Structures are given as C-alpha cells and as structure tokens.
Amino acid sequence: MAKVERFVGGVRDPAARGDSRAARVHPGRPLAVAGLAAAWLLAGAGDAPAQSGVAALAAADAAPTFSRDVAPILQRSCQHCHQPAGIAPMSLLTYREARPWARSIRDRVARRLMPPWHLDPTVGIQDYKNDISLTPDEIDTVVRWVDAGAPQGDPADLPEPLAFPRADAWEVEAILGRPPDFIVRSTPYHVVANGQDQWWSPELEFEGFDAPRYIRAAEFKPSYPLGIRVTHHGHAVLRGAEPAEGEERPPSVRLVGMGIGKRWDILPDGVGKRLPPGPGTVRFSLHYFPVGEEVTDVVEVGVWLYPEGEVPARVTAGERQFYVDGTHRERLRASDILIPPHGHLVLEDQYVLDRPALLQSFRPHMHMRGTEMSVAALYPDGRRELLSSVNRYDHNWQIAYVYDDDAQPLLPRGTVLMLRAKWDNTAANRINPDPDQWVVFGARGVDEMSHAWIGITYLDDAEYEELAAARAAERANESQ
Numbered sequence: 001m002a003k004v005e006r007f008v009g010g011v012r013d014p015a016a017r018g019d020s021r022a023a024r025v026h027p028g029r030p031l032a033v034a035g036l037a038a039a040w041l042l043a044g045a046g047d048a049p050a051q052s053g054v055a056a057l058a059a060a061d062a063a064p065t066f067s068r069d070v071a072p073i074l075q076r077s078c079q080h081c082h083q084p085a086g087i088a089p090m091s092l093l094t095y096r097e098a099r100p101w102a103r104s105i106r107d108r109v110a111r112r113l114m115p116p117w118h119l120d121p122t123v124g125i126q127d128y129k130n131d132i133s134l135t136p137d138e139i140d141t142v143v144r145w146v147d148a149g150a151p152q153g154d155p156a157d158l159p160e161p162l163a164f165p166r167a168d169a170w171e172v173e174a175i176l177g178r179p180p181d182f183i184v185r186s187t188p189y190h191v192v193a194n195g196q197d198q199w200w201s202p203e204l205e206f207e208g209f210d211a212p213r214y215i216r217a218a219e220f221k222p223s224y225p226l227g228i229r230v231t232h233h234g235h236a237v238l239r240g241a242e243p244a245e246g247e248e249r250p251p252s253v254r255l256v257g258m259g260i261g262k263r264w265d266i267l268p269d270g271v272g273k274r275l276p277p278g279p280g281t282v283r284f285s286l287h288y289f290p291v292g293e294e295v296t297d298v299v300e301v302g303v304w305l306y307p308e309g310e311v312p313a314r315v316t317a318g319e320r321q322f323y324v325d326g327t328h329r330e331r332l333r334a335s336d337i338l339i340p341p342h343g344h345l346v347l348e349d350q351y352v353l354d355r356p357a358l359l360q361s362f363r364p365h366m367h368m369r370g371t372e373m374s375v376a377a378l379y380p381d382g383r384r385e386l387l388s389s390v391n392r393y394d395h396n397w398q399i400a401y402v403y404d405d406d407a408q409p410l411l412p413r414g415t416v417l418m419l420r421a422k423w424d425n426t427a428a429n430r431i432n433p434d435p436d437q438w439v440v441f442g443a444r445g446v447d448e449m450s451h452a453w454i455g456i457t458y459l460d461d462a463e464y465e466e467l468a469a470a471r472a473a474e475r476a477n478e479s480q
C-alpha cells in the first residue's frame with residue numbers, strides 16, 4: 001500500500017511517548033481538551049494510568065495479570081466506551097466481564113484496531129489531547145497477558161474503579177462544571193429498522209442575542225440509548241436572518257460537528273468562536289444509518305458561551321471544511337472521484353494560506369473505501385513537513401485528532417496546506433461492501449467523499465510574530 005514517503009516527516013521515538021502519556025493523564029493538568037474520551041479522566045479517575053508503566057516495568061519478566069497490569073490499561077483506553085452505558089457492544093469493567101473476550105482483545109489490540117485511533121504513530125506530530133492509543137509497551141502487556149492464559153492475579157492490586165458520567169448527561173458539563181448556556185433541539189426523525197442511509201436537515205428558528213457572544217464549547221448529543229446507535233455523523237450551523245436592504249448577511253457559524261467517536265469541541269482558554277447578534281436559524285444536517293430496529297431520534301446541541309461582555313483574546317473559525325478533490329473549483333464537486341473495481345485512487349488538493357494560521361485539529365472524512373488521509377505544510381521557505389497522517393482510516397469512526405496546545409502547527413502567511421486522500425476498492429479493504437463496483441462521489445456510505453475538517457484560527461501578523469517568538473524562546477529554553 002502506498003505510504004506518504006514523499007513527505008518529510010519527523011519520526012518520533014516511541015519510547016518517549018510513554019512519558020508524555022503519563023503527563024497527559026495527570027489529574028493536575030488543566031483541561032483544555034476536545035474530541036472524545038477525556039471526560040472520565042477529569043471526573044476523578046486518579047493517576048492510576050500513570051502508575052501502570054511503573055508496574056509494567058517491575059513485572060517485566062513475570063506474566064502480566066489482569067488486576068495489576070491490564071486493568072489500568074482498560075481504564076485509561078477502553079472503559080469510556082466499554083461500560084454498560086457506553087457505545088461499545090460489551091463492558092470491560094471487571095475481570096469476569098473481560099475474561100471471555102481475552103482472545104478477541106488480543107487480536108484487536110495487537111492489530112491496533114482497538115482503541116480506535118487511526119493515526120500513523122511513526123510520522124508527523126504525535127502530541128494530541130485526545131490520544132487514547134496504546135504504547136508499544138501496553139500492547140505488549142495485553143498480548144503477553146492473553147498468551148499466559150489471561151490470569152486474574154491478586155484482586156488487591158486492582159486500581160480504584162472509575163466513575164462514569166451518566167450516559168445521557170452532557171460530557172462537556174462534567175469537564176467545564178456547568179450546564180450549557182443554551183440548547184437547540186432538532187425535530188424528531190424516525191429512522192427505519194432496515195434500509196439505506198437516511199438524512200434529516202430540519203431548520204429551526206433561533207432567537208439570538210442582542211450583542212455578539214463567543215462560543216467556548218459545544219456538544220452534539222443524539223438521544224439515549226437508541227439515538228447514539230443510529231447517528232453516524234452530523235452538524236448544526238447557525239445562519240443569520242435575511243439582512244436588511246443594503247446590509248450583508250453575517251457569516252454562518254458551525255456550532256459543532258459530530259461523528260462517531262467525536263461529540264464535542266472545547267476551545268482552549270482565551271479562544272472563542274463569534275456568534276453574531278440578532279435572530280437567525282439553526283440548520284441541522286444529520287446522517288443516520290439503520291441498525292435493525294426502529295428508532296426515533298432528537299438531537300440536542302448544547303452551547304457554552306464566554307460570559308456576557310467578554311471578548312476572548314483570539315477568535316477562531318473553528319472546524320473548516322477543506323475539499324480533497326482536484327476539480328471542485330472548475331467543475332462539479334468531486335467529479336474526479338472515480339474508483340475502478342479492485343482498484344485504488346489517490347487525490348491531492350492544496351490551499352495557499354493568505355493569512356498566518358494556527359491549526360487545532362484534523363478530522364478526515366471519507367466513506368467506506370477511504371483508507372488514508374494526510375495533511376502536510378509546504379512552508380514559504382521551501383521546507384515540507386508532514387503534520388498528520390491518518391493511514392488506517394476507518395469510515396466507522398470519525399475522529400478529530402486534536403493537537404496539544406504547544407504542538408499546534410503555526411503556519412506563516414503563504415504556507416501551502418497539502419492534503420492527500422487514498423481509497424482502496426479491493427477486497428483487502430476490510431469494510432469494502434463490494435469490490436466489483438465502480439465508485440463515485442455521493443452522500444451514501446457506499447459512495448465516496450473526500451474532505452478534511454480542520455480546526456483553524458487565522459492570525460494577524462502581530463499575533464503570528466508573537467506566537468512564533470514565544471515558540472522560539474521555548475525551544476531555546478529546552479535545548480539549554
């Protein structure tokens with residue numbers, strides 16, 4: 001399979017990741033996270049995961065046990081989904097629950113299919129706020145545990161069990177400590193038991209505010225328990241009302257985008273998305289997939305604002321859509337997505353940044369034949385750097401890879417963002433529904449699409465200079 005070897009990417013020492021991981025889950029760390037799976041770390045999970053590396057070292061020769069070595073890994077990287085109210089099919093909270101799945105756990109973990117994290121761990125940026133992937137050591141521990149007969153060990157070694165937020169609760173509420181400032185609800189949609197993909201795009205009146213407000217966080221919450229099973233992805237966009245004669249319509253604001261595995265965005269402290277004053281409408285775009293039983297779903301979008309009158313230091317565009325198909329500018333969008341039976345396709349696209357920018361996140365979107373998407377930066381000085389490569393893309397997951405604050409790509413004016421997508425329409429693609437078909441652009445999962453949602457904040461020159469100087473100073477400090 002073709003890799004992105006054309007790009008120059010920084011290869012990281014995987015051993016170094018263990019350390020940053022321990023730092024990442026330390027309970028004292030401030031919480032400016034977006035994406036999935038962070039809420040329970042904040043909800044007082046303690047620092048058990050940080051201890052697991054130490055425990056693993058001490059037990060290097062002995063067979064790992066569930067209680068001492070495996071349970072901490074499950075707590076940190078699996079249980080958020082694998083608990084009775086989670087989105088996974090089985091609970092992995094206790095030895096009794098996990099033991100029957102040992103073979104399957106070994107298989108999924110060794111092949112890096114679980115936990116879902118499809119980024120290439122060998123190239124590009126490796127510091128992400130929502131990284132739940134296992135280190136090579138952790139994978140090795142799980143494999144050796146199963147190979148040794150999946151022993152329980154001494155229950156006295158078990159870490160404290162985690163407490164999970166209620167399944168129908170706002171995850172962001174658990175993190176920010178307060179309920180949303182306003183909630184928008186879609187009108188109900190009836191998803192049939194069996195059939196093709198379904199779409200629902202209700203548009204609702206929005207009263208609005210008298211003055212501009214700034215969004216700090218937003219969460220997309222399908223109904224529980226059945227709505228979360230049928231909602232594949234969706235978003236909600238706020239559009240200003242028809243402007244008066246001679247006035248311009250304010251730009252639309254994407255409140256939040258959701259995909260399986262990604263429900264919310266929390267912007268870093270001091271960064272906000274501007275909500276123009278006045279009334280408007282909220283338009284939902286919901287993509288449902290039938291699951292064998294009838295489901296009626298209502299989606300709620302919760303929005304957390306900065307306090308009235310507070311203007312955050314930096315205003316972000318949030319997640320913006322970047323097409324990755326070559327011809328959309330001249331012709332119909334994506335007319336160059338044409339994948340032969342048993343064949344592959346690679347498409348590239350590039351965008352010249354006419355202003356400096358800071359990137360917060362990268363979320364590729366393709367459908368069932370999509371297998372890889374990467375983003376690289378070609379700097380004005382000619383350097384080319386691979387930023388992120390999702391080389392095991394899986395349509396069943398829509399994960400936003402959210403950069404750590406100090407790892408966010410800082411791009412000068414004139415940088416070219418280079419995006420590259422790859423599709424595999426052969427039988428080797430595990431989720432290919434039919435390799436005998438020609439595949440073209442379309443909204444169904446069996447058709448194809450190609451774009452990236454990139455969290456981007458445009459900067460003025462002074463802001464860029466200031467950030468660049470701060471980074472340079474930090475680097476100088478580190479190398480002393």
Ligand code: HEC
Binds near residue numbers: 105108
């Ligand atoms: C973000 C949510 C999420 C996380 C985190 C997660 N899983 Fe899963 N897991 C799922 C979902 C959903 C499925 C069912 C769909 C599928 O098979 O991919 C699944 C399926 C599985 C299966 C296959 C079950 C079967 O039917 O054979 C295994 C085994 C598994 N997970 C183990 C793990 C382990 C071990 C971890 C942590 C190292 C983990 N998962 C982390 C959501 C998650």
